[in-house]
Amino acid sequence: MVTNKLNLPKEKIDRARELAKNICAPVLDFIDAHTTVTVERATLRLLGADGVSTEGAPVPNLVVDALRDKMSEGAAVWYANALVQTGLEQGELDRRIAEGFNIATLPMGDRQKAKELAAALARRQFSRIDANRAYRESKLEEFKGRSHSPLLYLIVATGNIYEDVKQAQAAALAGADVIAVIRTTAQSLLDYVPYGPTTEGFGGTYATQENFRIMRQALDEVMEREQRYIYQTNYASGLCMPEIAAMGALERLDMMLNDSMYGILFRDINMYRTFVDQRFSRMINAYSGIIINTGEDNYLTTSDAFEKAYTVLASQFLNERFAYAAGLKPWQMGLGHAFEMDPSIENGILYELAQAQMAREIFPEHPLKYMPPTKHMSGDIFKGLVMDNMFNFVSKATGQGIHLLGMLTEAIHTPFMMDRHIAVETALYVMNGIESIMDEIEFRPDGLIVRRAHEVLDRTLGFMEEVERIGLMESIEKAMFADISRSRTGGKGFEGIVEKGEGYFNPVESMLERSLGLA
Amino acid sequence: MAHIIRPYGDTMDDGKVQLSFSLPVPAGSRALEAARRIALAWGFHEAEVVHMAPMSDEFTFFVVYAATQHGIDWDTVEGDRDDSEKPMTMDEINAFIRAHIGRKVVVVGACTGFDAHTVGIDAIMNMKGYNHHYGLERYEMIEAHNLGAQVPNETLIDYAEAHNADAILVSQVVTQKNSHVHNLTEFIELLEAKGERGRFICIAGGPRISNKLAAKIGFDAGFGHGTYAEDVATFIVKKMVQEGRK
Ligand code: B12
Numbered sequence: 001m002v003t004n005k006l007n008l009p010k011e012k013i014d015r016a017r018e019l020a021k022n023i024c025a026p027v028l029d030f031i032d033a034h035t036t037v038t039v040e041r042a043t044l045r046l047l048g049a050d051g052v053s054t055e056g057a058p059v060p061n062l063v064v065d066a067l068r069d070k071m072s073e074g075a076a077v078w079y080a081n082a083l084v085q086t087g088l089e090q091g092e093l094d095r096r097i098a099e100g101f102n103i104a105t106l107p108m109g110d111r112q113k114a115k116e117l118a119a120a121l122a123r124r125q126f127s128r129i130d131a132n133r134a135y136r137e138s139k140l141e142e143f144k145g146r147s148h149s150p151l152l153y154l155i156v157a158t159g160n161i162y163e164d165v166k167q168a169q170a171a172a173l174a175g176a177d178v179i180a181v182i183r184t185t186a187q188s189l190l191d192y193v194p195y196g197p198t199t200e201g202f203g204g205t206y207a208t209q210e211n212f213r214i215m216r217q218a219l220d221e222v223m224e225r226e227q228r229y230i231y232q233t234n235y236a237s238g239l240c241m242p243e244i245a246a247m248g249a250l251e252r253l254d255m256m257l258n259d260s261m262y263g264i265l266f267r268d269i270n271m272y273r274t275f276v277d278q279r280f281s282r283m284i285n286a287y288s289g290i291i292i293n294t295g296e297d298n299y300l301t302t303s304d305a306f307e308k309a310y311t312v313l314a315s316q317f318l319n320e321r322f323a324y325a326a327g328l329k330p331w332q333m334g335l336g337h338a339f340e341m342d343p344s345i346e347n348g349i350l351y352e353l354a355q356a357q358m359a360r361e362i363f364p365e366h367p368l369k370y371m372p373p374t375k376h377m378s379g380d381i382f383k384g385l386v387m388d389n390m391f392n393f394v395s396k397a398t399g400q401g402i403h404l405l406g407m408l409t410e411a412i413h414t415p416f417m418m419d420r421h422i423a424v425e426t427a428l429y430v431m432n433g434i435e436s437i438m439d440e441i442e443f444r445p446d447g448l449i450v451r452r453a454h455e456v457l458d459r460t461l462g463f464m465e466e467v468e469r470i471g472l473m474e475s476i477e478k479a480m481f482a483d484i485s486r487s488r489t490g491g492k493g494f495e496g497i498v499e500k501g502e503g504y505f506n507p508v509e510s511m512l513e514r515s516l517g518l519a
Numbered sequence: 520m521a522h523i524i525r526p527y528g529d530t531m532d533d534g535k536v537q538l539s540f541s542l543p544v545p546a547g548s549r550a551l552e553a554a555r556r557i558a559l560a561w562g563f564h565e566a567e568v569v570h571m572a573p574m575s576d577e578f579t580f581f582v583v584y585a586a587t588q589h590g591i592d593w594d595t596v597e598g599d600r601d602d603s604e605k606p607m608t609m610d611e612i613n614a615f616i617r618a619h620i621g622r623k624v625v626v627v628g629a630c631t632g633f634d635a636h637t638v639g640i641d642a643i644m645n646m647k648g649y650n651h652h653y654g655l656e657r658y659e660m661i662e663a664h665n666l667g668a669q670v671p672n673e674t675l676i677d678y679a680e681a682h683n684a685d686a687i688l689v690s691q692v693v694t695q696k697n698s699h700v701h702n703l704t705e706f707i708e709l710l711e712a713k714g715e716r717g718r719f720i721c722i723a724g725g726p727r728i729s730n731k732l733a734a735k736i737g738f739d740a741g742f743g744h745g746t747y748a749e750d751v752a753t754f755i756v757k758k759m760v761q762e763g764r765k
Contacts, residue, residue, distance in 0.1 A: 159696070170575035185693055186633035189669070202633070203695045267635065268669065302638060375638070379744070411726065414695065418541045421574045 002364040002399065005443050006357055006453045012461060013362055016314075019464040020321040023472050028325055030272065031279045035504065037191070037496035039280045040064045040075040042242035045250075046284075046508045047076060047121040051094040052195035059094045060243070061192045066104040072501030076508070077111065078103060080118035085109050090121070119507040125250065126287075126511060132252035133289040139229050146228040147177045150370070150395055150403035152427060153233070157182035157414040159201030161211045165218040167417055172222040172230045175424045178255060178402065180233035181215060182414070183207050188238025188267045189492060193247065203414060207234050207244055212251035231255055233293070236281045237263055239493050241274075245281035249288035255334065255402075256285055259295035260322040261315065264476060265484045266298055270491035271473055282326030283512040292328060293402065294319040297338035297371035299482040305340035306348070309355055310459035311481055312337050316363065317464065318472070327516030330365035334402050338371035339391040343383075347448060349390050354452040356398040357443075362457075370395045372406025381408040388423065389430050396431040397438055403427070525590040534587040536563075541580045546573035554581040563587050599730045599743075606753040609653055616660035619760045623662045626655055626755065627679045628688030629670035632702040636692035637668040639725060643688065643748050652747035661752065672706045679719060685764065686720040686755045689738075694727045700736065707737040720758055722751060 041060035051059040067075050082103035083093055097103065108114070154176040156167045161181075168179045184201030187194075197214060198206040205211060212234065219230040231254035236245040241263070248256055260278045263269035285292050296312045296319070303311065316335040323333050337359050341348045359368055372391045377384045388406030395403050405423040407415045415423075443449045467475045479485035513519040528535025538558065544550045551568050558566035563585035570582035607615060616624055630640045642649030644665040646656040655663035664682060666675060668690075679687045689706055691699035703723050710716045716737070723733040724742040733741025740754050759765070 166577075170578055173575045185635075185695075185698070186669075189633075202698050203693055268667075302641075416541075417574060417578060418539065418580045421541075421572065421580050425572070 002360055003438070004361050005438075005441075006354075006361055006450050007445060008358065008361055008453060008457055012457055016317050016362075016457075016461055016464060017321070019461070019468050020317040023464065023468050024318060024321045024325065027275050027472055028279075028322075031276050033500055034272070034276050035071065035074065035498055035500050035506070036273055036276050036493070037064050037071070037498075038240050038277055039242050039506075040067075040071060041192075041240070042246040042280060042284070043074070043076050043506055043508045044079055045243055045246040046125045047079060047118060048090055048125055049079065049094055050091075051098045053098045053100075056195065057098075058192050058195055059097050062097050063103060066102045070104065071498040073503055074500075074505045076118040076122075077114050077505045078108070080121065081108055081111075081114040082106055083117060084114055115505055115507070118505075119511075122507045122511055129249045129288050132249070136229075136252060136254060136289060139223065143223070143227055143229050146226075148175065148428075148431070150400045151177040151231065151367075152424065153178035153180060153231075153369075153402055153404045154420050154423070155180045155182050155404075155415060157204045159184060159203075159205050160199040161197050161205055161214050162199065164205050164211075165215060167420075168215060169218055169222050170417055171420050171424075172219060173226065174421055175428060176230070176405075176420075177228065178231040178233055179215070179219060180255075180257075181205050181207070181211070183235050183238075188235070188263065188269070191239045191493065191496065193240050193243050207247070209247040209251060212247055212253060216251055216253070231291075233257070236285065236292075237295075238267060239263075239269060239273075239277075239496075241277040242281040242284065245284040245288075245290075248290060249284050253290060255291045255293055256281075257295065258282060258285060258292040259336070260319050261476070261481065262295035262298060264486050264491065265482045266295075268486065268491045270494035270497070271476060271486060271488060272497050273491075273493040276497060278322060279326050280509070282323060282328055283509075283516060283518070286323075286327035286329070286332060286516055287512055289332070291332045291334050291367060291402075292323065293334040293369045294336040296336040297340070297369075298336075300338050300340035301375045303483040304342075305338070306342065306345060306351060308483075309351075309456045310463050312355075313359070313362070313456060313460040314464050314467070315481065316359065317460075320363070320366075325518075327512070327518050330363070331367065333363070333366045334369040335359070335363055335366050336369045336371065339373050339394060340371070340375055343373070343376050343387060349394065350449055351452050352391075353394050353398065354449040355456065356394050356400060357449070358453040358456060360398050360400070367401025369402040369404070370400040371404050372410075374406075374410050377406075377408075377410035379411055381412075384408045384410065385422065385426065389426055392427045392430040393434065396434055397441075399438065522593040523590040524593045526587065528586075532590075534564075534589075536585055536587065538583045538585060539581065540583075541574060541578055543578055545576060546571055546579040550579045550581075554579075554583060558583050558585045561585075562589060606747075606749040607756075609658055609749060609752075612749065612752045612756060613658060613660040615756050615760075620660075620756065620765055622765075623660055624686070624756060624759065625662045625664075625682055625684045626686045626688060627664045627666070627675065627682060627684040628690065629666035629675045630668035630690040630692065631670050631672050631675055631706065632691075632698070633669060634691055634693045634698075634702070635668045636690070639692055640665060640668070640688065640690035643690075643724065643746065643751055648748055650747070652749060654748045655752060658748070658752060672702070672709050676706075676709055676713070676715075680715070684719055685759060686722060688751065689721070689723050691723065691725040691728060694725075699725065699727065700732075703733070703736045703738070711737075720755055720764075722754070724751070 044060040154171040182204035184204040233255040236256040236258040263274045385408040566585040645654045648654035
């Protein structure tokens with residue numbers, strides 16, 4: 001239970017939510033009217049399309065590329081039509097597609113029959129997702145009370161899935177509740193998802209469905225041994241955001257990095273594309289019981305954490321609004337923020353405490369995702385370890401939900417095994433030592449912490465009013481988020497957006513909207 | 520007389536160092552001895568394992584204090600650059616350009632390849648700069664073009680040609696699997712293939728970039744951690760004048 005210590009006015013918080021609604025509304029209208037190549041590919045994946053050509057092109061890509069001029073009808077009906085027309089088993093059809101068979105050469109037969117088949121295929125995959133969700137829930141129930149609070153989150157990033165498995169198991173044994181496999185540099189810019197197990201990556205490992213499966217199995221082993229649920233995490237972001245969400249749903253991932261604007265700002269992906277993709281991916285996450293993690297923390301790497309704190313809160317409101325619009329529940333919204341203020345600021349740690357407590361009180365049911373210092377970490381690993389532990393302190397004290405453990409070597413390399421070990425040991429020490437601290441502490445009503453939180457909320461309202469006035473897309477063009485400017489038609493993936501036609505058909509979308517109560 | 524130096528713990532020449540590392544063995548008395556032995560194998564004559572902790576069934580973490588007799592001759596050591604050479608200030612640089620070059624100096628920069636880190640190149644080039652040191656855009660006598668991150672080497676080179684750049688700045692932050700070395704090498708090879716290496720002053724930068732590394736790859740200079748715009752600008756304008764580029 002969150003107790004309020006900052007006395008933030010409820011009217012202001014409600015006002016911010018109302019602004020978020022107004023800001024997102026026009027964007028949501030655009031989203032409704034459009035699909036994208038990756039939304040269609042994710043749909044095919046959720047009809048069970050699978051396989052890859054000898055050149056490495058996945059079957060969903062081959063299908064969507066072949067259907068380019070029929071995209072406004074949706075790919076599902078054409079894929080199902082191919083099954084009806086050829087009379088082949090799905091696996092066999094996929095194999096032929098991988099070998100070069102172009103399904104667009106087949107005439108449309110009985111459209112209604114194709115639609116029914118597509119819906120039946122989707123139901124089959126959905127029942128697999130239902131089973132995954134039920135399994136997760138039963139294990140969480142079985143191991144109730146065994147996880148840390150906040151959940152301790154560690155990344156692995158060797159580039160080699162088999163090496164990742166070793167490190168992930170060690171990390172989970174050491175105490176991590178959540179394991180994220182960082183993706184390889186630039187995967188977010190690939191307009192397809194690589195296939196199979198992979199052993200080569202830079203700064204991370206390819207997200208492939210097979211890699212997901214391998215890691216899942218390894219983490220389940222540790223889970224049984226430790227009698228503690230181990231959450232598996234990856235990145236539903238980049239040009240294949242919805243497809244990765246689909247793969248995660250099928251392989252029982254538990255969390256997904258999934259932001260409504262990160263791709264636009266930090267990967268220069270087109271904004272229309274990102275907005276459409278995030279909605280579809282979030283519906284999949286919502287349905288699968290996956291917790292999303294949003295990326296506000298990244299803003300603080302390009303703009304100043306003290307000055308621009310209000311942009312983080314504003315973005316949390318927007319991410320929350322987009323999440324509701326995709327059927328996510330508050331318990332699935334791991335809104336992001338970070339401990340990134342310049343360590344030389346006097347009382348800086350108190351300002352961090354104010355920010356974290358403010359987020360906690362404004363989003364009481366959300367499992368906030370709190371990021372450690374990164375930008376101001378340096379080669380001085382000893383000082384860095386102290387910074388990480390001030391962060392650990394603030395996180396525990398303010399009851400954050402998902403705690404990314406800071407690495408003393410953040411400025412140097414992706415984590416070594418011993419870096420993680422030190423991180424877990426020290427965090428457990430701090431967190432255990434202050435377990436009940438907030439039951440003991442109140443803030444002075446006119447003190448620095450309370451005043452700072454009120455000030456950030458006020459500035460957030462002013463900022464959101466400005467964004468409402470000029471529009472979200474325009475605000476992004478004007479570099480109002482993260483000090484980064486992106487144009488509407490610029491960025492990658494713009495050509496992959498298609499307006500839905502009259503007869504657009506997508507059984508996956510309809511099933512998601514129906515079961516999430518969005519229809 | 521050689522001036523031999525060794526690590527200093529609490530008495531001159533005690534040679535004391537602190538180490539931490541992990542070994543792929545289960546914790547226990549054999550692991551403890553293995554950690555000690557491995558430190559001795561590295562040339563330490565004394566090693567004490569002060570901390571051992573299991574990280575999993577197969578891996579163990581150690582903290583070791585050790586002492587070495589090895590030393591080196593301080594007088595033979597050369598740094599990555601001459602610390603006594605101080606950079607000029609922004610005003611001095613503008614004045615220097617007016618006096619010796621007589622026109623704006625054109626600098627084009629980007630973080631290239633798949634590397635998406637802009638903060639470093641922005642710190643050097645953008646108006647705002649970094650740590651209260653203005654970036655090149657702020658310099659009256661410098662025309663700075665920052666192309667951002669994830670820029671292909673070809674694009675950067677084409678842009679530099681089109682804008683008649685005097686200097687090209689390449690930022691590389693990700694170094695895993697030596698991707699920075701590959702990317703920087705490709706940049707130089709592309710320029711050479713076009714016969715244009717001599718046309719530009721080429722500078723590499725990033726937290727793991729040293730002057731030596733950059734020079735080895737074929738750049739004119741490399742700048743690492745803690746660099747400010749004035750360091751780079753000073754180098755460029757001095758080099759231009761030295762080489763009679765106008
Ligand atoms: C911010 C950040 C990000 C942000 C970048 C936002 C942005 N728009 O730039 C985001 C979140 C997007 C990001 C992404 C990734 N990051 Co990152 N990131 C960092 C972080 C925390 C800070 C970097 C920074 O901004 N430093 C501040 C600037 C001012 O310092 P600087 O870059 O060193 O620049 C100075 C000097 O080096 C020099 N300089 C730099 N460039 C140039 C160029 C010239 C010409 C000159 C003269 C000087 C110069 O001058 C600058 C001012 O002094 C570092 C960790 C750290 N503390 O260093 C990791 C870090 C750099 N990232 C890392 C990694 C692995 C990644 C990812 C690959 C992770 C992934 N798998 O997704 C992705 C990269 C994807 C990609 N395609 O590149 C690793 C790199 C490891 C390695 N050695 O290879 C680090 C070290 C973190 C870690 N420990 O794992 N990252």
